[in-house]
Amino acid sequence: MEKSNDHLRVRTACEADIPNYSDKLAIAFGLEASQIRAQGLRDLADKNRCLMVATLREEVIAVARVTHYEVNGSLKNTEGYFLLGLWVEPSARRRGIGKLLTVRRMDWVNNQQNTTCHTLIDAYAIGSLKLHEDLGFRHTDTLADGRRLLTADLSEN
Numbered sequence: 001m002e003k004s005n006d007h008l009r010v011r012t013a014c015e016a017d018i019p020n021y022s023d024k025l026a027i028a029f030g031l032e033a034s035q036i037r038a039q040g041l042r043d044l045a046d047k048n049r050c051l052m053v054a055t056l057r058e059e060v061i062a063v064a065r066v067t068h069y070e071v072n073g074s075l076k077n078t079e080g081y082f083l084l085g086l087w088v089e090p091s092a093r094r095r096g097i098g099k100l101l102t103v104r105r106m107d108w109v110n111n112q113q114n115t116t117c118h119t120l121i122d123a124y125a126i127g128s129l130k131l132h133e134d135l136g137f138r139h140t141d142t143l144a145d146g147r148r149l150l151t152a153d154l155s156e157n
Ligand SMILES: CC(C)(COP(=O)(O)OP(=O)(O)OC[C@H]1O[C@@H](n2cnc3c(N)ncnc32)[C@H](O)[C@@H]1OP(=O)(O)O)[C@@H](O)C(=O)NCCC(=O)NCCS
Pocket: 028, 085, 086, 087, 088, 089, 092, 093, 094, 095, 096, 097, 098, 099, 100, 120, 121, 122, 125, 126, 127, 128, 130, 131, 132, 134
């Protein structure tokens, strides 16, 4: 589970990574660092979840997760694997790291013998919408809070 590009590595996270990104991620997503740390530990402990990081010279510069759950959309309930929590350090953006982390998580879902995966994106998050649409995600439903549910058919690749 590892890809190298100079000093860039994308790999599944370990417990020691969590303190290295929790403060930055908490600010980015408007949460407490303790919530981010607790969520990271839950992700590592659950075989239905995946936590990935990108590191550059041992520093965590991007984080993303996969979790299995069910959401209530305006059209229907959707249950399955959701790619969530994608964050790339501002100074490292537009270098393909967010896309790489997303491809790697799609591979992870596929390896769980699952041919569909989903994500939830705020309607105003244009960069994230474009990134996911370029990878085959399509808008299939909308949640009550306005977030878009996008779904990708992994068997198409
Ligand atoms: C959204 C985010 C994860 C993108 O990460 P990134 O590493 O910069 O993305 P990539 O370099 O892999 O971009 C891949 C493609 O996505 C699209 N894209 C990414 N950011 C974009 C932006 N700000 N505006 C328009 N398109 C964008 C582009 O098509 C880009 O390809 P290009 O650079 O060749 O034009 C990053 O900006 C981020 O962490 N934002 C804050 C947190 C957030 O919004 N997370 C998503 C929650 S759903």
